[in-house]
Amino acid sequence: MIRIQRLFDFYLKSSIHVALSVYALVRMTQFMFGIPYDKPMAFFSFFGTIVGYNFVKYDALARAKKRMMRNELKLIAALSLLSSLAVAFCFFQLERITQIVAVIFLIVTLLYTLPFFPNRKNARNWAGVKIYIVSLCWVGVTLMLPLVNAHQDLGHDFLIKCVQRFILVFDLILVFEIIDLNNDDPHLKTVPQQIGVERTKILGLLLLIPFCFLEFLKTNFIEKQLIVNLFLVVMLSLFLIFSNENRSKYYSSFWVESIPFLWWLMVVLL
Known part of the structure; x- marks a missing residue:
């Protein structure tokens, strides 16, 4: 029973569950606009969410080196690395315009996580903006990218x-x-x-x-x-x-x- 609990916790902490939610919304978009199942787009969003969310959640911990990485964090890091390879594979199967838009959202994610500006915290810590940045990114990845990749009219x-x-x-x-x-x-x-x-x-x-x-x-x-x-x-x-x-x-x-x-x-x- 304890092993099942730990496995379930790993499933949540490694962002697989939230990635499934993003995947589901991409499929919703494809269904609503009559787009045939686009596997590269759907899996790009799935694996990209794993990489993005784990980067946001664990980057500060890894850079600060406040504690030794536990086995669980090592497994999450390994999963994120494998997911990065899957993201790269799917990325090069997308349309060029979709790749450009995806890079824009990647920059927003990096801005959200890393302190680019001198003497300023990252965007995640800017007062009151977190909820808007995350909501916009979800709209972009789950709605805009699938439509752009399918050459749908916006x-x-x-x-x-x-x-x-x-x-x-x-x-x-x-x-x-x-x-x-x-x-x-x-x-x-x-x-x-x-x-x-x-x-x-x-x-x-x-x-x-x-x-x-x-x-x-x-x-x-x-x-x-x-x-x-x-x-x-x-x-x-x-x-x-x-x-x-x-x-x-x-x-x-x-x-x-x-x-x-x-x-x-x-x-x-x-």
Whole structure:
């Protein structure tokens, strides 16, 4: 039982689970816009998420050398290295314009992690901007890249989906920020730190209203998609309402991060 627990913890800590969520959103984009299954694009996002998230989470620890790397961190480093090779392989199968856009998002990730500017912390520690940078990166990787690689028109429906996807990721991060409230540096000025937990929940719930109604503005409105979105809204609302600082780490790192994957499954089933 202990081994299963450790294996599950490794699955979460190594960012495989969040990578599956990103993969699911890429597949959602391909489905919504009628794009045939593009394996290089889907796996580029999957392995790229593993590399990016592990770099963000463990880079500071590795550079500071505050402690010896445990076996678990060595395994995560090995997985990240293998994922880097997979990312490179997939990258060279993408269209040239997609590669350029992907490099732009890579630069944003590096800016988010590394202190490029003298006497300034990295963007991850800039007060109040973390949630916006992460949400924009998710929109770019899961929505913009698949469409660009498929030479799709970035028109009216794309803009609506950008807003919807941003709201979805923004709300997911709000749950994380509520649960991490006691552990986050006060200087980060996360949303719950600035307006309180209850107002954060209200903000998240209010944002789900335009998320639903924007579906009616799409040129290719599909009733079943609206039904699926309503299921998603109910599910996310419940996670927001019942989130608090005393919740288990699995509440956010597993259950909340499973929402995009569950959303994709609902679309496939319906």
